[in-house]
């Protein structure tokens with residue numbers, strides 16, 4: 105089977121600067137001690153291969169490194185060590201609103217976001233009506249998106265992303281801001297993408313939903329992969345049921 109994502113020895117560190125009061129800053133400066141910067145290792149030596157057509161749930165408790173790994177796969181973040189190879193066209197729904205300009209209308213943002221995700225102007229024009237119909241925000245499509253609710257943002261971002269024909273679709277926790285009918289619609293669309301043989305990596309705290317949706321579960325703990333297997337078994341381990 106062809107590989108979709110190959111992650112080799114990936115480590116990601118963040119620099120954490122401590123916020124201090126002006127008094128503390130002045131005192132440290134007078135003592136000749138500059139502001140202290142700590143390093144935080146968010147991912148440690150992650151090695152994974154995801155094959156084409158696999159549906160992967162990336163699981164773990166808050167702060168375990170799921171979003172960081174998704175951002176490294178999408179290219180938003182660069183690992184400090186190791187390498188990541190991705191085959192094909194990637195669409196990521198990682199941060200709602202990323203790739204949208206607040207002062208542009210929904211319509212203009214469909215073109216902007218579509219272009220960022222690799223579509224030509226012609227392709228966007230061809231799929232525009234379908235995108236808007238999927239998002240169900242027809243009445244607000246010519247409103248500046250700064251006036252959108254977070255759910256409306258999600259609707260438009262999801263609609264654009266699924267209409268880009270991605271080979272690899274990365275979805276972070278964002279479905280949570282959609283209302284229940286729209287969540288059901290997104291999950292149905294994700295199942296269609298899966299049936300079409302696309303590769304999916306999904307981060308969600310809705311453990312039952314992702315375990316049912318995915319055929320593989322990867323568990324991160326403190327930035328390390330600690331389990332890789334059948335998703336319901338991974339969820340049972342997270343819940344301490346095994």
Ligand SMILES: Nc1ncnc2c1ncn2[C@@H]1O[C@H](COP(=O)(O)OP(=O)(O)OP(=O)(O)O)[C@@H](O)[C@H]1O
Nearest residue numbers: 118119144146164165166167168169170171172173
């Ligand atoms: N830009 C950043 N600067 C500093 N630390 C960061 C940055 N981004 C993430 N981190 C830290 O890296 C760790 C992993 O964060 P990440 O967002 O990947 O976790 P997560 O598993 O997605 O968590 P959650 O379930 O809460 O969304 C956290 O401790 C977080 O504080």
